């Protein structure tokens with residue numbers, strides 16, 4: 203069937219939608235947004251509020267609206283915020299930019315746009331970001347977290363100061379304002395949703411992207427985040443003046459992760475846990491390339507080394523990331539302590555690189571009940587019911603009460619990666635049982651390491667840099683109150699029992715992506731914008747095709763989706 207036209211001037215391009223071969227539905231839209239995650243919601247809201255008509259497509263059912271962001275911890279990178287100042291943290295754009303550059307390690311000619319995105323983002327994080335979110339009812343908890351603490355040089359990897367602001371309401375609290383804006387626009391007809399619509403191709407006419415085509419998937423009532431059926435129920439084709447790709451990264455397809463895995467990180471682990479739902483399949487990135495877009499920095503990725511298998515999984519191989527405080531003793535699979543400054547929470551990618559050289563897929567935290575009670579936070583909205591449910595009383599009890607928080611206790615009770623014992627010999631025996639002694643740990647050697655660490659930690663002076671790092675962390679009020687246990691001997695029975703946690707690599711974020719300019723226009727191989735084609739969020743490396751460079755300061759992924767989604771939405775609306 204050939205699409206017809208009906209007062210195109212006043213309504214924009216007329217689209218023909220083939221829900222199946224028998225039924226034809228006409229839809230007016232100016233812009234198609236592919237992917238109703240955070241970046242897609244932000245872009246759609248901006249386009250619609252600028253008076254344009256949006257068609258928002260997602261392959262998943264409506265109950266998964268918001269994508270990964272809904273599952274997220276809601277941690278956001280702000281610079282020089284009132285929360286930081288209240289905790290006597292002195293921050294500035296200059297310091298944040300130095301930290302960003304030291305962490306990103308931009309070193310390629312194609313890093314030009316990513317670097318410009320990074321600079322624009324840091325300035326936004328120090329400026330309008332917080333007020334813009336607050337104007338929509340967003341708020342953060344008063345204690346600012348200190349993620350990626352670094353530990354190499356002042357000019358190197360990591361945050362010099364705490365900058366991780368956790369949303370009151372976690373991930374759902376980040377999604378909420380944008381879902382509200384988009385649903386309000388849907389009420390007025392400016393936004394139309396099409397769930398279970400999987401885009402398989404972009405339409406290109408005379409070199410310009412002017413539509414999408416794909417498969418209508420059968421209805422699905424799976425719970426949010428669970429894999430949905432891929433059974434086909436029909437086909438569709440839509441046309442519009444511009445398409446914004448906000449389809450997320452590749453972390454849910456371990457085949458793609460392995461293909462892109464860089465040599466500098468060794469070989470990919472034989473088994474990886476999955477930190478994202480299965481819909482984070484990366485397919486749409488290849489589809490966008492076939493329409494003329496370019497992907498850069500494909501080899502840059504951000505996976506966590508503190509992954510534990512979810513005892514109550516929502517998606518296949520569902521892993522949870524521990525957001526650790528600095529006190530656990532970190533041993534590789536053979537029982538060797540990780541070198542400085544690879545302490546928990548210091549340098550994610552440096553630790554991954556180090557662990558991939560051991561020849562094993564797992565490593566170990568050894569800690570006490572006292573440490574787990576204060577220092578283990580689990581990433582994910584469902585792992586933080588107090589914050590997600592905005593329950594102040596539960597938050598105070600769970601974060602400051604001194605007991606092991608409920609979700610962490612659930613892992614101690616049911617998680618297959620956790621073992622506890624009253625002494626080292628029995629702990630190591632349980633660790634060996636868990637891994638089938640592959641490799642076998644020597645209890646005497648582990649005990650020797652712990653005894654030396656304990657002696658150093660409990661002396662007023664010492665040479666163990668982890669002990670120094672813990673003391674420095676406790677100089678920050680937020681950490682002393684809520685995140686870092688008072689230094690103590692791991693073998694102190696009053697702090698016990700001893701706990702060992704097997705850690706595995708968990709795939710999460712895609713740092714490279716579709717190459718975009720500062721208007722979110724996707725660039726061709728030759729560096730020219732592909733007419734009609736825009737990208738934002740994780741699919742675009744959070745801006746530019748990789749604004750993080752090699753590594754991230756954390757809390758910058760949601761922020762990158764907010765920023766690039768907003769830029770894309772505004773740029774497209776202005777261009778029509």
Ligand SMILES: Cc1cc2nc3c(=O)[nH]c(=O)nc-3n(C[C@H](O)[C@H](O)[C@H](O)COP(=O)(O)OP(=O)(O)OC[C@H]3O[C@@H](n4cnc5c(N)ncnc54)[C@H](O)[C@@H]3O)c2cc1C
Nearest residue numbers: 237239240241261269270271274277401450739740759760
């Ligand atoms: C557990 C967890 C905790 C996290 N915590 C934090 C945190 O504290 N701070 C932080 O900054 N970041 C965090 N992140 C990362 C952050 O949530 C994501 O990077 C971000 O939400 C990605 O958003 P997006 O819109 O780019 O992509 P997505 O959320 O992946 O959304 C993309 C959407 O596109 C759809 N789609 C894909 N392909 C197609 C297609 N071909 N056709 C139609 N639809 C398609 C998908 O179904 C999906 O709904 C966390 C992530 C997880 C999973």
